[in-house]
Amino acid sequence: MKDSIMEQSIQLFAQKGFKETSIQDIVGELNVTKGTFYYYYKSKEELLMDIHLQYIERLLENQEAILADESKSCQQKLHDIIFKLIHDIEKEGLRAKVFFREIRHLSPQHLEHIIPKRDRFKENVQQVVEEGMRNGQFRSDLPPDIVTLGILGVTNWSYFWFQPNGEKSDREVAAIFYEMLINGIKAE
Numbered sequence: 001m002k003d004s005i006m007e008q009s010i011q012l013f014a015q016k017g018f019k020e021t022s023i024q025d026i027v028g029e030l031n032v033t034k035g036t037f038y039y040y041y042k043s044k045e046e047l048l049m050d051i052h053l054q055y056i057e058r059l060l061e062n063q064e065a066i067l068a069d070e071s072k073s074c075q076q077k078l079h080d081i082i083f084k085l086i087h088d089i090e091k092e093g094l095r096a097k098v099f100f101r102e103i104r105h106l107s108p109q110h111l112e113h114i115i116p117k118r119d120r121f122k123e124n125v126q127q128v129v130e131e132g133m134r135n136g137q138f139r140s141d142l143p144p145d146i147v148t149l150g151i152l153g154v155t156n157w158s159y160f161w162f163q164p165n166g167e168k169s170d171r172e173v174a175a176i177f178y179e180m181l182i183n184g185i186k187a188e
Helices: 002-016 023-030 034-040 044-068 074-087 089-105 108-134 144-160 170-183
Strands: none
Touching: 002 023, 002 034, 002 044, 002 089, 023 034, 044 074, 044 089, 044 108, 074 089, 074 108, 074 144, 074 170, 089 144, 108 144, 144 170
16 A cells, blocks of 8 residues: 555656645545555655655666676766666656655755765766766866766756657667767767
């Protein structure tokens, strides 16, 4: 039941927003009582924190598996991270939308569980960028922190528009992003 509450909440939070979704909305969709909700969660915010925590922990686990593969170059690791973020939209799209859009509703107490993990994800990308700059795979004349934020901005925003069954596949979109980020859009 806990998983059902979480999944239904993700649907409603993505559709209506966290503030606009009541506990009654959640339990009404599941045809259970508020007591059932409170058996698993003390509050709607605790549920939101669990959604955030589950999302960022899965993201980090996938990213760190890519980074641990020593046979891959920095370029390949960056490509694989970009692809994984786009590929996961089909199964994680609404969860990601809730993560990015509704984080503002978490209290400082809950944010201290989420922010360090989010920062670690960013730092891991920046380490790949910096290593690639050091070993000549990436340009070294750009600030690695701004490059990293650009990469994350491009990929993270795709959760709001990318349609897995749309005109371009996840692999095609990831390749376009990677090409654009690595080689730019300037005509030769």
